[in-house]
Amino acid sequence: MSTPIPNPPATFGADTAFLQAHTEVIVLADRNGLAKVAVVPAWQGRVMTSTAGGDAGVSHGWINRELIAGGKIQPHINAYGGEDRFWLGPEGGQFSIFFAPGAKFELADWYTPAGLDTEPFKVTWQSAEAVRCQAEFAVTNYSGTRFAVRVNREVRLLGAEAAAQRLGIADLEGVNVVAFETVNELTNAGPTGWEMATGLLSVWILGMFNPSPTATIVVPFRPGSEAELGPKMTADYFGPMPPERLVVKEAVAFFSGDGQFRSKIGLGPRRSQAVLGSYDPVGGELTIVQFSQPAGVTDYVNSQWKIQADPYAGDASNSYNDGPPTPGAKALGPFYELESSSAAAALAAGHSLTHTHRTIHLSGSAAALDAIARANLGASLAEITTALPRH
Numbered sequence: 001m002s003t004p005i006p007n008p009p010a011t012f013g014a015d016t017a018f019l020q021a022h023t024e025v026i027v028l029a030d031r032n033g034l035a036k037v038a039v040v041p042a043w044q045g046r047v048m049t050s051t052a053g054g055d056a057g058v059s060h061g062w063i064n065r066e067l068i069a070g071g072k073i074q075p076h077i078n079a080y081g082g083e084d085r086f087w088l089g090p091e092g093g094q095f096s097i098f099f100a101p102g103a104k105f106e107l108a109d110w111y112t113p114a115g116l117d118t119e120p121f122k123v124t125w126q127s128a129e130a131v132r133c134q135a136e137f138a139v140t141n142y143s144g145t146r147f148a149v150r151v152n153r154e155v156r157l158l159g160a161e162a163a164a165q166r167l168g169i170a171d172l173e174g175v176n177v178v179a180f181e182t183v184n185e186l187t188n189a190g191p192t193g194w195e196m197a198t199g200l201l202s203v204w205i206l207g208m209f210n211p212s213p214t215a216t217i218v219v220p221f222r223p224g225s226e227a228e229l230g231p232k233m234t235a236d237y238f239g240p241m242p243p244e245r246l247v248v249k250e251a252v253a254f255f256s257g258d259g260q261f262r263s264k265i266g267l268g269p270r271r272s273q274a275v276l277g278s279y280d281p282v283g284g285e286l287t288i289v290q291f292s293q294p295a296g297v298t299d300y301v302n303s304q305w306k307i308q309a310d311p312y313a314g315d316a317s318n319s320y321n322d323g324p325p326t327p328g329a330k331a332l333g334p335f336y337e338l339e340s341s342s343a344a345a346a347l348a349a350g351h352s353l354t355h356t357h358r359t360i361h362l363s364g365s366a367a368a369l370d371a372i373a374r375a376n377l378g379a380s381l382a383e384i385t386t387a388l389p390r391h
Contacts, residue, residue: 013055045133095199174365211259254387259334266315291340
């Protein structure tokens with residue numbers, strides 16, 4: 001079977017019209033109608049796509065048109081797409097919520113919990129530039145622990161001034177921008193506390209984007225000794241990483257976002273700088289993802305697909321590049337992902353944890369984008385575009 005060809009670039013208006021033919025869509029928009037975000041409550045309140053150019057502008061999120069148009073529920077995951085979707089971790093290990101007790105850590109036994117896949121979120125409030133959703137459901141981990149959870153999720157469109165402030169620059173003159181954030185509150189809705197010995201959950205936000213042969217994912221990290229900070233990068237989630245697909249330097253890593261090879265990288269909390277991004281010189285699009293990361297907290301759930309020696313030595317951020325799971329097989333997408341996680345949620349009954357994930361898309365003046373990339377990702381556009389060998 002041939003490798004799937006990425007979807008052609010679409011406009012926000014075309015993508016939104018397609019989605020509206022299949023489900024309810026809430027469109028958030030700024031006052032001039034240029035910065036827009038499309039939210040689907042039925043798919044866990046996920047942000048499906050966004051634009052800085054109104055209905056005729058570039059649509060940033062990856063959308064699985066084939067799956068959505070087919071209208072059939074898939075058994076393992078319904079990868080509808082979207083550039084900010086709500087999940088919970090861990091994915092693998094003895095406290096996994098994606099593998100049933102006794103299952104093998106193989107793709108055939110991997111199932112996304114219904115509360116993160118097929119069950120809708122309910123809209124509780126909305127305005128022109130924000131929407132709130134809520135859901136209650138339960139999940140059970142590999143070790144048999146049951147968690148009753150309540151999720152409150154707010155999607156907020158941010159203005160250019162707020163985006164500039166988050167990026168640490170004076171203004172965004174010469175740059176087109178759309179920025180939004182999701183504020184995700186996880187509550188222990190059960191009668192007893194969640195304890196490390198029987199497994200904890202974490203908020204996990206994943207953004208799916210259109211791949212490109214020239215797209216490069218950029219992950220800055222804290223430099224220092226492995227004895228103090230741990231390994232620079234975890235890169236063997238799905239087996240050895242070909243060296244041409246990942247280049248790890250002293251304080252930044254470059255990872256292919258071509259959607260042609262199933263692979264994943266992760267940063268632990270001691271290394272994470274609470275930011276990652278991507279750049280595609282063909283489209284001239286720079287994406288910055290920022291997220292909340294509590295200082296000094298190092299217990300993060302471990303999502304590796306095996307029984308783990310340390311189930312709380314997990315990642316604060318990840319990036320995934322899609323591709324066929326086995327030679328000749330069909331890829332889920334293709335797409336690439338920019339992801340963040342909260343710390344492990346050791347919550348007493350009725351208590352909550354909040355995790356914020358922010359996405360900023362920028363295009364326009366190359367000089368302005370270069371300055372933003374240097375300030376936020378620790379690399380120039382020239383460094384990003386030449387970091388990986390291209391064939």
